[in-house]
Amino acid sequence: GDSVTQMEGPVTLSEEAFLTINCTYTATGYPSLFWYVQYPGEGLQLLLKATKADDKGSNKGFEATYRKETTSFHLEKGSVQVSDSAVYFCALWTYNNNDMRFGAGTRLTVKP
Amino acid sequence: GAGVSQSPSNKVTEKGKDVELRCDPISGHTALYWYRQRLGQGLEFLIYFQGNSAPDKSGLPSDRFSAERTGESVSTLTIQRTQQEDSAVYLCASRITGPDTQYFGPGTRLTVL
Numbered sequence: 001g002d003s004v005t006q007m008e009g010p011v012t013l014s015e016e017a018f019l020t021i022n023c024t025y026t027a028t029g030y031p032s033l034f035w036y037v038q039y040p041g042e043g044l045q046l047l048l049k050a051t052k053a054d055d056k057g058s059n060k061g062f063e064a065t066y067r068k069e070t071t072s073f074h075l076e077k078g079s080v081q082v083s084d085s086a087v088y089f090c091a092l093w094t095y096n097n098n099d100m101r102f103g104a105g106t107r108l109t110v111k112p
Numbered sequence: 113g114a115g116v117s118q119s120p121s122n123k124v125t126e127k128g129k130d131v132e133l134r135c136d137p138i139s140g141h142t143a144l145y146w147y148r149q150r151l152g153q154g155l156e157f158l159i160y161f162q163g164n165s166a167p168d169k170s171g172l173p174s175d176r177f178s179a180e181r182t183g184e185s186v187s188t189l190t191i192q193r194t195q196q197e198d199s200a201v202y203l204c205a206s207r208i209t210g211p212d213t214q215y216f217g218p219g220t221r222l223t224v225l
Contacts, residue, residue, distance in 0.1 A: 032211035044155075044203070044216040051211055089155060093211040098143070098162055100207060100214050105154030 002027040004073075006090045006103035013080055013110050021075040021106050023064075023090035031092040033057075033066050033073040036102070038087040047075075047088070080110045114138065116217035118204050124223045125194055133189045133220045137206030141215075146179055146189050147203040149219070155203070161187065194224045 007022040025031060032051040038044045048057030053068035064075045075088060090103040117136045125131050137144050146158040157171035161181040172178070176194075181187040191198055201219040 036214075043218055044205075046213045049211075049213075087154070091214075097168075098209065099160060099168070100143070100145070100211075102147075102155045102157070107152075 002031065002092060002094045002096070002099070003101055004033075004090045004092050004103040006088075006106050008104075008106070009087075010107040010109060013108070015082055015110055015112050016079045017110075019075070019077040019080045019084070019108065021088055021090075021108070023073045023075065023103060025071050025073065025090075025092050027071075027092060027094050029094060029096055030068075031094045033064070034091040034093070034100075035062070035064055035073070035075050036089040036091060038089070038105070040086065044089065080108070082110045082112050084108060085110045116204055116206050116215050118202075118217040118220050120220060121218065122221045122223075124225065126225050127196060128193055130190065130192045131194055131222065133191075133202050133222070135187045135189070135204030135206075135217060137185070137187070137204070138208075138215055140184070140208060141206035142184055142209045143207040143214075144181055144187050145205045145207075145214070146187070147205065148173075148200045149203055150200045158189070158202075191222075194222075196224050198222060199224045 034049040035047040036044045037047045048059040050057040050066040056065045087105045089105045142163045144161040148156040160168040176192045179189045203219045204217040207214040
């Protein structure tokens with residue numbers, strides 16, 4: 001079935017480091033892709049999304065580009081801050097079953 | 113407007129007891145999901161309701177788990193004969209339909225003693 005696979009964590013970085021969290025997908029048809037974030041003690045919330053190939057979603061300095069050729073939607077940020085420490089979830093929506101599926105999540109810790 | 117609400121926010125129960133968790137989705141949202149999130153772990157899909165279609169129950173871990181939804185409103189997740197491994201935060205989420213934003217509730221923290 002349709003699914004996303006994201007890199008296992010945890011990921012620990014120093015402040016101002018470059019971040020990449022990998023996400024690849026398997027889907028029939030053309031999914032929409034999302035990144036959600038869960039800050040400590042808070043609920044999941046949408047970070048960014050892309051609905052078609054080559055689209056780039058961006059928010060709060062984070063970016064992800066929908067790559068159909070590599071079936072990927074990797075999350076990147078050029079310079080992370082301590083406040084970016086959170087769990088990041090990749091997700092996809094497929095038209096076939098109108099279903100949203102989430103990856104297991106990747107925990108990011110940024111140290112000062 | 114109001115977001116997704118869940119009750120209770122915390123539930124402590126004894127092993128072997130039944131518990132019922134409630135989710136009130138955002139009005140008009142046809143899609144509703146239940147997830148389990150163990151401490152320090154990721155999301156574990158449990159069940160998906162979409163309108164009047166038969167629910168996708170493929171994520172329910174055992175027959176002790178069941179869920180119902182009345183139309184496009186409230187949903188309840190029932191865990192029978194709770195076990196200690198059921199201890200987790202149970203999250204509910206709803207979505208209007210299609211590739212729209214999915215909104216998550218604050219969760220119910222279940223502790224089975």
